[in-house]
Amino acid sequence: MSLTHAILKEHVGVDSERIIGPDAVCTQMIRHWCEVMEDTNPLYQDEEFAAQSKHGGIIAPPTQVQVYTMTPLWPKVERPATPQELIVKLLADHGYTSIVATGQEQEYFAPIKPGDQISYTISVKEVSPQKKTARGPGYFVTFLYAYVNQHDEKVCDQTFTILAYNAISKEGGDKE
CATH class of the missing domain: 3.10.129.10 (Hotdog Thioesterase)
Structure with a gap:
């Protein structure tokens, strides 16, 4: 056919x-990603800054979603x-x-x-x-x-x- x-x-x-x-999403993988990508966004690694954001804490770079699966x-x-x-x-x-x-x-x-x-x-x-x-x-x-x-x-x-x-x-x- x-x-x-x-x-x-x-x-x-x-x-x-x-x-x-x-x-699971984890700070270690976020750190590695940011290091390789040279991404300095404080939402991803600065606990104090991220705690004051609308997210209330650290978030992962959104482009990293596939990494965890x-x-x-x-x-x-x-x-x-x-x-x-x-x-x-x-x-x-x-x-x-x-x-x-x-x-x-x-x-x-x-x-x-x-x-x-x-x-x-x-x-x-x-x-x-x-x-x-x-x-x-x-x-x-x-x-x-x-x-x-x-x-x-x-x-x-x-x-x-x-x-x-x-x-x-x-x-x-x-x-x-």
Whole structure:
């Protein structure tokens, strides 16, 4: 069976089960992040300053949200495949084995604080029709990560877009 845009669209809007991050938000990881990024925002490290803010204490840089949910490389964690993993495998099974990231955006809703336990669901937000690109024919796929804290309060939505393409074939065009 050949791959069509309609087959790929069947994956849009299906949420993964909730994936709980392995690490709670902590001041040590915030410090490391700020050191590497050379970020001097006092909300992230100055206890006295942060206590006087509307947050009432230290918060983590919002761009750090994904750090607390990254699956450890070892030991291997067993869990059901996510919609992202399933569609990437489907594409690869049909020759679209090369992937390049093309975009990422984050929208923040609430601060993350030391002690917070961040979890997320992931879904396929949208899939383009097959496109003819300089790299070969391929599909742009956008994923939506919805991050929440332990109180089920949404802290961030992140979109991540890839181009999955067939680097061997330089022929393009929609297969529908």
